[in-house]
Amino acid sequence: MSLRVAVVGSGPAGLYTAEALMKQATGPVTVDVLERLPTPYGLVRYGVAPDHTSIKSIAGYLRGVLELPDVRFLGGVEFGKDVDAADLLACYDAVVYCTGAMVDRRMGIPGEDLPGSVAATDFVNWYCGHPDVPADRFVLDSSEVAVIGVGNVAVDVVRVLAKTAEELRATDVPEEVLRRLAASRVRTIHMIGRRGPEHAKFTLKELRELGELTNADVRVRREECRADVTAASRQVRGNVEVLQSWAARGLAGRPRLVDVRFWMRPVEILGEGRVEALKLERTRLVEGRVTGTGEFETLPVGMVLRSVGYRSVPLPGVPFSESTMTVPNEAGRVRDREYVAGWLKRGPTGVIGTNKSDAAETVRTLLADLAGREPVRHADLDDLLAARGVSPVTYEQWLSIEAAEAELAKSLDRGERVKLLGLAAMLTACGR
Ligand SMILES: Cc1cc2nc3c(=O)[nH]c(=O)nc-3n(C[C@H](O)[C@H](O)[C@H](O)COP(=O)(O)OP(=O)(O)OC[C@H]3O[C@@H](n4cnc5c(N)ncnc54)[C@H](O)[C@@H]3O)c2cc1C
Ligand SMILES: NC(=O)c1ccc[n+]([C@@H]2O[C@H](COP(=O)([O-])OP(=O)(O)OC[C@H]3O[C@@H](n4cnc5c(N)ncnc54)[C@H](OP(=O)(O)O)[C@@H]3O)[C@@H](O)[C@H]2O)c1
Numbered sequence: 001m002s003l004r005v006a007v008v009g010s011g012p013a014g015l016y017t018a019e020a021l022m023k024q025a026t027g028p029v030t031v032d033v034l035e036r037l038p039t040p041y042g043l044v045r046y047g048v049a050p051d052h053t054s055i056k057s058i059a060g061y062l063r064g065v066l067e068l069p070d071v072r073f074l075g076g077v078e079f080g081k082d083v084d085a086a087d088l089l090a091c092y093d094a095v096v097y098c099t100g101a102m103v104d105r106r107m108g109i110p111g112e113d114l115p116g117s118v119a120a121t122d123f124v125n126w127y128c129g130h131p132d133v134p135a136d137r138f139v140l141d142s143s144e145v146a147v148i149g150v151g152n153v154a155v156d157v158v159r160v161l162a163k164t165a166e167e168l169r170a171t172d173v174p175e176e177v178l179r180r181l182a183a184s185r186v187r188t189i190h191m192i193g194r195r196g197p198e199h200a201k202f203t204l205k206e207l208r209e210l211g212e213l214t215n216a217d218v219r220v221r222r223e224e225c226r227a228d229v230t231a232a233s234r235q236v237r238g239n240v241e242v243l244q245s246w247a248a249r250g251l252a253g254r255p256r257l258v259d260v261r262f263w264m265r266p267v268e269i270l271g272e273g274r275v276e277a278l279k280l281e282r283t284r285l286v287e288g289r290v291t292g293t294g295e296f297e298t299l300p301v302g303m304v305l306r307s308v309g310y311r312s313v314p315l316p317g318v319p320f321s322e323s324t325m326t327v328p329n330e331a332g333r334v335r336d337r338e339y340v341a342g343w344l345k346r347g348p349t350g351v352i353g354t355n356k357s358d359a360a361e362t363v364r365t366l367l368a369d370l371a372g373r374e375p376v377r378h379a380d381l382d383d384l385l386a387a388r389g390v391s392p393v394t395y396e397q398w399l400s401i402e403a404a405e406a407e408l409a410k411s412l413d414r415g416e417r418v419k420l421l422g423l424a425a426m427l428t429a430c431g432r
Contacts, residue, residue: 001375002028002070005366006088008079008315009098010035011042012058012352013342015065016359017096022068024363030070032092032381036078037131038393038426039401040066042100044352046130049156050171051163058352066395074381075393080316082390083381089337090379094366096339097318097327098359101310101348107148111269112306120147120157120307127160127177129419131426135176140184142302146278148266150193151201154307159209161189162216162256170415172405188257189216190299194265194283194290197243198227204238211246216256222247224262264297265290269304278304310348332362337376339366397430404429 005021007014010033018031039045041059048055066073077083079099088095104119106112118138125133145161147154160168165182173181193200200207210218225243229236243260251257263283270277282295312327314320319335321328326347327340334340341362342355350358385392405417412418420426 002030003094003370004092004375004377005029005031006092006095006381007031007033007098008088008095009033009042009100009342009344010040010066010073010075011098011100011342012044012062012355013100013344013359014042014096014098015040015062016356017098017341017363018068018071019065020356020360020363021366022070024360024367028070030072032072032074033066034077034079034083034392035073035075036081038075038423038430039398040073040075046128047124048352049160050127050173051159051168052156053171055352056172073393073395073398074385075398077385077390077392082385082388085315085317085338087379087384088381089377091377091381091384093370093373093375093377094337094339096332096341096362096366097315097334097344098340098342099312099315099344101312101325101343103311103313104306105309105311107266107306107308109266109268111271111275114269114271114275115273116142116271116275116302117269117304117306120149120153120305121310123157123305124153127173127181129172129174129177129421131421131423135174135180135421138180140180140186140303143185144188144190144299144301145186145303145305146190146192146266146299146301147305147307148192149201149307149309150191150260150262151307151309152203152206153310154191155202155206155210157305157307158189158191158258159213161186162210162213162258164215167215172409172415172417172419174419174421175408175412175414176421186256188259190259190261190278190301192264192266192280193260193262195285196227196262197225197240198229198232198236200239200262202239204235204242207239207242210258210260211242213254213256213258215254216258217251217254218246218258218260219251220244220247220260221262265292266304267292267296270298275302275304277301310343312344312348315344330365332358332365333369337370391432393427393430393432397432400430401426 104121268279
């Protein structure tokens with residue numbers, strides 16, 4: 001009898017888990033991948049920046065996993081709404097939770113809830129065409145905006161704001177989003193780091209891209225990027241060298257300006273009824289802690305995008321640590337027959353590839369635990385979903401959505417694909 005495993009979430013962690021199960025199992029195994037959206041690939045589709053086409057092509061590799069004969073995609077099935085842990089444990093020998101970290105973190109400063117103060121998660125979802133965020137969510141009508149945080153997501157957001165719509169035309173950005181980017185009045189984008197350049201989380205390749213923008217200059221203040229990096233890693237030395245070289249060069253008069261700041265922390269978002277300014281405080285480190293110096297500066301921005309990290313949300317009935325915002329586990333084991341992988345397991349850090357070794361560890365634990373055990377499952381998920389009126393989106397139906405996106409791109413004379421907007425359009429494309 002084959003081992004039956006349910007994987008919840010079809011991002012990199014979920015699909016690397018399915019692949020590892022196929023590779024590591026010594027006997028027959030079948031995997032059902034449950035996904036709340038009609039589309040697979042998680043943040044590869046709805047996170048990776050649209051102009052990073054080579055990274056997006058990882059979807060081609062993940063597609064290969066979904067096409068393995070013993071792997072099945074069940075889109076439009078949400079854990080916590082359509083099924084719960086007890087349902088899945090009745091139908092499968094084991095369940096692996098891989099639902100990622102979909103929600104923004106907050107800064108905890110006054111004014112954070114003013115209109116115009118937004119999470120990078122929302123903005124990323126918007127330009128990636130995620131069905132949770134409508135296309136009219138953003139109007140880029142401010143000439144100055146601030147992006148808080150100096151990680152790779154902040155760099156993505158800054159780059160999308162700095163590029164022209166023409167530069168993004170060949171990407172899969174939804175047509176309505178592209179129209180709104182073309183109408184953008186943004187001229188200055190401040191990117192704010194609360195510590196020094198040697199502490200920034202962005203990677204060198206991503207940082208360098210900011211210096212190669214044809215539509216924007218980059219400004220860095222010499223006094224803000226002094227740092228002793230002689231003992232630092234190559235990555236940190238590289239970042240600081242690039243920033244210092246930008247500080248030494250003049251502006252070329254390009255239409256937009258990326259203003260990179262360090263040693264400044266946001267203390268208040270100001271405005272009557274909407275964001276009108278951002279108050280910053282100069283910082284320094286005292287015993288390793290970011291500490292305010294009492295020196296303030298106010299930026300006249302109309303939008304504040306917080307890109308200060310993601311966090312996971314608890315899954316109903318599944319253990320969750322509020323302190324680490326992850327599912328507590330031992331090498332991927334949560335409880336008897338329940339496992340976890342990816343960002344839900346280790347928090348929202350690491351590139352796509354990190355999830356491969358992470359998933360492999362979880363699968364090793366799972367297979368060792370289940371070796372020689374008699375199956376205890378006694379129900380069938382298809383029957384259970386049918387009884388609840390849930391009809392999953394199949395892999396073939398997802399391919400119809402992909403085909404409709406390619407067709408749309410062709411009709412608009414754009415690149416390989418243009419994302420369909422909204423669940424209804426996607427479901428129509430797959431004949432439902
Ligand atoms: C904005 C952004 C850009 C990034 N860009 C890059 C990059 O360029 N290169 C790189 O290497 N890494 C990048 N990363 C990191 C990379 O995306 C992550 O390492 C990776 O996606 C994490 O994989 P995951 O499967 O744990 O989570 P996810 O990719 O988030 O997948 C989780 C999946 O679970 C589904 N799900 C959630 N809740 C439920 C539920 N209740 N029921 C069913 N399904 C559910 C979601 O819809 C989603 O499909 C980026 C991250 C972000 C946030
Ligand atoms: N191209 C790529 O490879 C790519 C693209 C996107 C994302 N990713 C990956 O995805 C993961 C998540 O990226 P991320 O950018 O969301 O997270 P991140 O790398 O953790 O960066 C978060 C940034 O927010 C800052 N921050 C946190 N709280 C703050 C606060 N209250 N006030 C001001 N600043 C605050 C952090 O500063 P401190 O350091 O001071 O806390 C840090 O600069 C990372 O591993 C990243 O590499 C990769």
